[in-house]
Amino acid sequence: MFRRWLVSVLAAALAFAAAAFGISMIKGDRPPTHRVQPGNLVVIGMPGLTWSDINEETTPTLAQMAGHGAIGNQLVRAISAHTCSDAAWVTLGAGARTPMGYGPPMASSSGTNSFCPEPVTGVHNPTTQTYTFHQWDTWSKAAFRRNIPSRMGLVASTLEDDQQCVAAVGERATLAAANRDGFVSHYSPTLTKDALSACPVTFVSLESRNDAELRYVIDNAPIDTTFLVTGLTDDERPESPRAIILDGPNIGGGMLRSRSTRQPGLVTTTDISAFILERVPNPPTLGEGRPLSVERTSTPATIRSVHNMQTLLRTEHNLIAPFFTWVFCIALALALVGVGLFVRARRLSGGHLTPPSRKDAEAESPQVTRARRLNRWWWSVAAALLASVPVATFLANLYAWYLHEHALVRYGLSVLVVLVPTAIVAFLGPWRRWTPGPAVFLAGFTAVTLAMDVVQGSRLQLVSMLGLQPVYGGRHFGMGNVGYALFMTSALFVAAMLAGRYRAMKRPRLALLTVLAIGVPAILVNGVPQWGNEGGGSAAFVPALVYLAMRARGWRITFTRLIAAAFAGVVFVLGVAWLDYLRGETERTHLGDVFAGLIGDGQINPVKRILYTNWNMLNQHWFHWLVPLGLLVAVVVTAFPTGPGRFLQPLFVRVPMLRHGLIAIIIMLGFGFIANDSGTSIPPAGALVVIPLLVLTAARLTSSATYEAPRVPAAGRLPSKK
Incomplete structure (x- = not known):
């Protein structure tokens, strides 16, 4: 089994590398050259x-x-x-x-x-x-x-x-x-x-x-003057x-x-x-x-x-509010219809929505069966579509929707063109019989898309509704806060679900290796200065990865190990910053500049700026305080699965490693909220991914046609010889 696992990992790595190389060849970027100023300069x-x-x-x-x-x-x-x-x-x-x-604050999109x-x-x-x-x-x-x-x-x-x-x-x-x-x-x-x-x-x-x-x-x-004309303001x-x-x-x-x-x-x-x-x-x-x-x-x-x-960046920012208002309204409508179907199916089935046994299914009335199937189908489709929205907002920018009239309509259609096929593939792929299979596909597709974009220079993140917002933000490449939350949440969800398969097969070592095979490349993509260039997010991800890896292997969690995991995150970021620092002043990024300040005169301005910005954002609007409150609720729900979290207990019991995966995601989002400036955007972005994935998995849990754990002999048991 290890040999098959290794072949699968190598095949996935080679496929990603080949795709990245192919996209780079198609883009054909030319190396820029510096230009000297032989005479005067007029700005x-x-x-x-x-x-x-x-x-x-x-x-x-x-x-x-x-x-x-x-x-x-x-x-x-x-x-x-x-x-x-x-x-x-x-x-x-x-x-x-x-x-x-x-x-001055932000101006209106029209007028002066x-x-x-x-x-x-x-x-x-x-x-x-x-x-x-x-x-x-x-x-x-x-x-x-x-x-x-x-x-x-x-x-x-x-x-x-x-x-x-x-x-x-x-x-x-x-x-x-x-x-x-x-x-x-x-x-x-x-x-x-x-x-x-x-x-x-x-x-x-x-x-x-x-x-x-x-x-x-x-x-x-x-004569020989160089002229630089700029709009400047x-x-x-x-x-x-x-x-x-x-x-x-x-x-x-x-x-x-x-x-x-x-x-x-x-x-x-x-x-x-x-x-x-x-x-x-x-x-x-x-x-x-x-x-x-x-x-x-x-x-x-x-x-x-x-x-x-210029047209894209201006138009995209003006459409953020109306686009996500429509997404929220559609999601609310889907949820309300789903609640109605759920209540009807529960009433017809006598209050039970778990998959019936074969004997009970044969005795079940056709009306109850149809209501049960309709309820499951509705929640599955709605959750799959909503889980596809984040990745669709990035891929929609492959089409120049912003150059046409009625840009919002064009953008919405572009998102649908990506969103619908993605959801269809999630249900029709070879993973369809596995209960969390469609959710794993959607999370994996989101993570791979963002990783490929970062490796290629963050072109999609630069102009996406959930991207970097360069006109109003300070980041122009790498992994932004929202992108980080989407990417890392998706990666941890995939790692937990795949590790759960091996845990169910009594293969804890393969479960551990699976978590590391997904988590280590993810943290490199996120943290390496040439790609994600995300220092605070990488430090926040390491404790979550260590926790998930220990749970996958079956090791007990202790306070000492948690402190060691947090320390490992700091060491990783400092190591990456040190390597960036060694590249020299003209080549290094902000990570190297931070390290230079620390070893030069002990400056901690970046840390002060992060703390100041987060505190300032929390106090800008009262609803920003819902972010730490939401994190606290998530901690309570996962920490007490038989108490406040009992509504998730069927998922925790029947889907291996799901609870540990959620805890790892909460650790990552919580530390990410603290370690990044404008960190208030990180937990909501993570919820944008993980909540639809949970709903999708829960809806499929009620089907007798799916399975939660692989149906294979446990490790160490051989078929009996007759």
Whole structure:
């Protein structure tokens, strides 16, 4: 049996590797290259600029630059949901997300936003053409004390230390051109030829998206100047990715990229800061930003791609609330009909819904039999469809639904196209006679889809309703909080159910190996910086995996072993962070940066930020406190199966390892809630998967045509010889 188990594991691993390699070949991503700046650099801010604003008729200069330059979408979020000009320019000059004044909330999806704070101002000296912010020291100290420390004026001070002055044209640009003392050495309130050539680096803040002013800048800048045009800010417009164009000597056409996002055509404001700092030898490494690079692509395809990405991210976020409102209403309707069928079947059968014996089945009236079958069928189908919703929301993005009118309808149809066949396969596959078989298939399909997506760069998570939300979040690749909850919940459910089969066959060693064969690759996919890059989630998963492995082997759980499991999670994350740290400053991710801070000066800012963010989110709305309350209820239900959890006792008794699998999932969700910023989203996302799977398994438990445990001889027993 071990040989057959080993062949199955190797076949699954080879199939996954072959699929990943094949998808990579089809995608055909080209390696990006860095571009040098031989002459001056002019950064031009056109507030709120998007690709919808650019066309040959009204913005010929922008269209011309897009035709032969490197282009992309810029994520401009600083700290608050809505980014105003002051925060955007300060962030650019600091190389770290920095608030400035009041942080406005999210704008409405239509109309304008008029609640940006009054712009801050300094003092202009017309004689010396300088500009000074007298409150800079106060602002700078406050920014540095934040959970995400910011060194205001870092870019200008670093360039000045290398004998490169920084000029500002327009009052807003002074916030980026100011040095660590809040002083701008060259300032002009209006566009002039002298102002554009005063320094090697110039920040220009235009008051509007004026193509004629942009033309003036290009025509009057020195020869060999590199131009970077950016939307940079939301201001009066709803939040959206902003257009960014890089043009000049040695740039050429293509797609802008950055190691901070790892997504083609998607960069951040701090990436521009890192790009500017490349002008000095040994530039400082920023906490988030990485220098811009260019991926060679054809111009028409590139423009179409960045325009579509902007449309997708904006449309997808606007449809989250209505889409899941419809899903909730449909689920509620299915549940209400199911409750009615359940009550009717229970009344007709005299209060018993367990599978009848053969003798009782023969004596059962046709009406009771039909009611029993209809009840079981309804709950099975409804649960299977709902369990397929999460994975369908990811795979639906393989179709460009957002480019059509009535996007919500198109998206709903796209989800159905994935959801219905997935549920059908769950019921018709070779696992259909095994009671938890369809549930295991759905969980496995969800886990494999998310794992493949992470290995391929998280393209589906980036744009999914349950994905990363890059316009409003801080993660652009890897495993997000919701993705982590869906992935790990599914993986633990599959591991528990398959281990239960071997436990029923008296094969505890194979049960243990099964848990490890699923759990170890899952934690690697989730935690390795090149893939999931999820430190806190990996630390939370290790105790759950250790618990499930010990239960699969039949070992007793002790307090010492639980502490050792938690310690193992911390050691794993520190080990991964150490390996990431060894890759160097330009290559490492945030895990390596955290490790560098710990061994450098003992910084624990990431830990403080996680605790602060979770506490802040819990207190934003009263219903967020339902998350820890729900976890507490789940703990009580699984800890006392003959008391509060007696409604699940038939499942716990007849489906091997199910209770232990649920306990492992609760451990993972609980620690994940604590160990991740915005962790309030993790337990509800896990429930989105595990509750339909439990309902599906329970509905099939009432069928006499399915079995819970394999019907094979127990280990050590041989068929008797006659």
